[in-house]
Amino acid sequence: MFIFRHAADFQHFLKTKKEIGFVPTMGVLHQGHISLIETARKTCETVVCSIFVNPTQFNNQEDFDKYPNTIPADILKLEAACCDVLFLPSVEEIYPKGYQAEVYDLNGLDFLLEGAERPGHYQGVAQVVHRLLQLVQPSKMFMGLKDFQQIMVVKQMIASKGINVQIISCETEREPSGLAMSSRNMRLNEMDKAKAVAIADTMKWMIANHQHMAWPLLEKEGKEKLQQVSEKVEYVVIRDASNLEELSAKSKQAVVLVAAWFGGVRLIDNMIFNL
Ligand code: AMP
Numbered sequence: 001m002f003i004f005r006h007a008a009d010f011q012h013f014l015k016t017k018k019e020i021g022f023v024p025t026m027g028v029l030h031q032g033h034i035s036l037i038e039t040a041r042k043t044c045e046t047v048v049c050s051i052f053v054n055p056t057q058f059n060n061q062e063d064f065d066k067y068p069n070t071i072p073a074d075i076l077k078l079e080a081a082c083c084d085v086l087f088l089p090s091v092e093e094i095y096p097k098g099y100q101a102e103v104y105d106l107n108g109l110d111f112l113l114e115g116a117e118r119p120g121h122y123q124g125v126a127q128v129v130h131r132l133l134q135l136v137q138p139s140k141m142f143m144g145l146k147d148f149q150q151i152m153v154v155k156q157m158i159a160s161k162g163i164n165v166q167i168i169s170c171e172t173e174r175e176p177s178g179l180a181m182s183s184r185n186m187r188l189n190e191m192d193k194a195k196a197v198a199i200a201d202t203m204k205w206m207i208a209n210h211q212h213m214a215w216p217l218l219e220k221e222g223k224e225k226l227q228q229v230s231e232k233v234e235y236v237v238i239r240d241a242s243n244l245e246e247l248s249a250k251s252k253q254a255v256v257l258v259a260a261w262f263g264g265v266r267l268i269d270n271m272i273f274n275l
Contacts, residue, residue, distance in 0.1 A: 005070040019045035022138035027051040028183035029074045036142040037081040050087040057124030126157040147170040148270045192263030195229045204255045234259035
């Protein structure tokens with residue numbers, strides 16, 4: 001696997017490559033990330049992964065400071081998954097002197113749910129993905145449904161900027177317990193990890209009951225269930241999976257979305273279901 005730290009060398013190397021499949025990450029790689037690499041490997045000639053902890057998407061400095069870093073282990077995992085290229089830029093490589101930040105039209109998605117809880121977060125996500133796409137110029141970008149709203153934000157940014165890239169949404173990888181894999185799980189002790197299984201259990205319970213309970217009641221009872229084990233539940237909601245708006249008679253697919261804290265760690269998860 002080729003590793004680049006400088007944008008200029010990286011871009012020079014990619015110039016001759018065709019069919020680039022790109023997997024942007026913040027590192028601390030687990031099977032969720034690797035499943036994206038594996039999916040890219042199946043259809044793309046050149047598979048590129050980036051590891052960059054983007055400061056502009058953290059609305060909380062402590063969260064940024066505490067974000068783990070396991071680069072040597074990440075490199076071994078990427079090599080085992082036959083990734084071709086790893087881009088490991090510094091902040092200055094992504095946002096060089098003279099770089100002009102812009103405000104993205106995210107169609108209001110940056111003020112809903114995750115956007116409401118984390119002001120500025122999705123503008124930061126749009127910014128870093130835009131920069132990375134300018135550098136990598138992939139034909140496909142692979143993203144996890146684990147970050148459901150993020151995929152919508154990125155699709156909106158791409159449409160508004162007229163960028164020609166196909167977004168491939170990949171299923172959420174879970175622990176055998178049902179807990180969604182996340183780099184943040186590393187910060188949980190065994191007891192909190194066991195408690196956090198309640199996120200997936202609650203969503204499954206809501207989906208199992210959606211045909212005979214009204215969705216506001218499902219949301220209320222889902223939240224109450226989670227509150228029994230979580231120190232703070234930010235939201236437990238059911239939304240239209242096509243636009244994250246409230247369900248209507250026209251909705252065909254729904255998504256349960258959850259954000260809750262366990263052991264001082266903020267976790268998010270979601271599950272999609274047909275109505
Ligand atoms: P992150 O490193 O958390 O920024 O994630 C990088 C990419 O991996 C994003 O597209 C995530 O949605 C995806 N991802 C994170 N966790 C999982 C998971 N458990 N299953 C599938 N994809 C994931």
